[in-house]
Ligand SMILES: NC(=O)C1=CN([C@@H]2O[C@H](COP(=O)(O)OP(=O)(O)OC[C@H]3O[C@@H](n4cnc5c(N)ncnc54)[C@H](O)[C@@H]3O)[C@@H](O)[C@H]2O)C=CC1
Ligand SMILES: CC(C)CC(=O)C(=O)O
C-alpha cells in the first residue's frame with residue numbers, strides 16, 4: 001500500500017493538515033484507492049518533543065514514503081535558536097536537501113470567482129495562469145554561511161553547480177513544452193556571477209527545446225512585471241531565494257497566500273505543502289485558509305500517484321465551494337459567507353459528494 005508521511009509541523013500547520021486529510025479520505029473512499037497515512041514530527045514541535053527539528057524517525061519515514069504531506073514549520077518560540085537548529089534550516093530545508101527535492105512547483109491561476117479577492121484590478125489578473133519553478137536545494141539558502149570578527153560581519157554564499165542549474169532548467173523547459181510553451185528564466189545576471197552562469201546554461205539548453213520560446217529577465221524587473229502584466233508569464237524558472245520571494249508576491253494575484261499550493265519533486269517522489277508559513281498571528285483561531293494545503297494534496301494525487309481524476313475532483317470541489325461564495329477570512333467577500341478552517345474543509349468534503 002502506498003505510504004504518505006504526514007508532517008503537520010507548527011502553528012496553522014496543525015489546523016490545515018487535518019482538513020487536507022479529511023478531503024483525501026473522502027475522495028479516496030469514493031475511488032476505492034487505499035493509502036497508509038502516518039504522522040511524524042518536524043519543526044518546532046519536534047524540537048520541543050525530541051530536541052531536534054528533523055528527528056531521525058521522521059527523516060527515515062519520509063525517505064521510505066512515496067510522498068510527504070507537510071503543513072508549515074516555525075514560529076517566534078524558536079526564533080532565538082542558532083540558525084542551523086531552527087525549524088527552518090534544521091527542519092524543512094534539511095528535509096528538502098535530504099530528499100533532493102530540487103524542483104519546487106508553484107502554480108498561480110486566477111479562479112474566476114476569486115477575481116475580487118485579488119490585490120490587483122480585474123483586467124490585470126483575469127487571465128493569470130502561470131507556474132513558477134523554484135530551484136529548491138541550492139543557491140543562497142544552502143551556501144556556506146557564517147560570522148566573522150574584526151570587523152564584525154556575516155555572510156551567506158550563493159553558489160550553484162552546473163548540474164544543479166541544468167536539471168532545474170531542463171525540468172522547466174519540459175513543463176513549458178507541456179503548457180503554453182513560454183519559459184522565462186529570472187536572474188540577476190547584471191550583478192551576480194551565479195546568474196551569468198545560469199544564463200549560459202539556459203542558452204545552451206534552449207536548442208534542445210525549439211518549440212519553447214525562452215526569455216531571460218532580471219529579478220527586479222520580474223517583480224514589477226508580475227504586478228504590471230502577469231498574464232505574459234507561462235513558466236518562470238528561478239533561483240531558490242528569488243523564487244521564494246516572487247511566489248509570495250504572485251500568490252496575491254490569485255487572491256491570497258492561503259491559496260498557493262506547491263509540490264517539491266525529485267522524480268515521482270514529492271513533498272507537498274502550501275507555500276505559506278505557520279502564520280503565528282492567526283494560529284489556533286480556526287481562521288487559516290486550508291485550501292492551499294487541500295490543493296497541495298490534489299497535486300500529490302496527480303504528480304506522485306497519477307490519480308489525475310481524483311486530484312481533479314478535489315480541485316473541482318474547491319472551485320465549487322468558492323463559486324458558491326464561501327471564503328475564509330483572508331479572501332474577503334460576503335461577511336455572511338466567511339468560514340473557519342474546519343468549516344471550509346467540511347464544505348470541500350460536501351462539494352465532493
Ligand atoms: N514552508 C514553511 O513551513 C514556511 C515557514 N515559514 C515560517 O513561518 C513563520 C511565520 O512566517 P511569516 O513570515 O509570518 O509568513 P506566513 O506565511 O506564516 O504568514 C504571512 C501572513 O500571511 C497570513 N497567512 C499565511 N498563511 C495563511 C493561510 N493559510 N490562511 C490565512 N492567512 C495566512 C498570515 O496570517 C500572515 O499574516 C516563520 O517562522 C517562518 O520562518 C515561512 C514560510 C514558509
Ligand atoms: C522556511 C522557509 C525558507 C520556507 C519558505 O519560505 C518557502 O519555502 O517558501
Ligand SMILES: [Mg+2]
Nearest residue numbers: 244245248275
Ligand atoms: Mg516562502
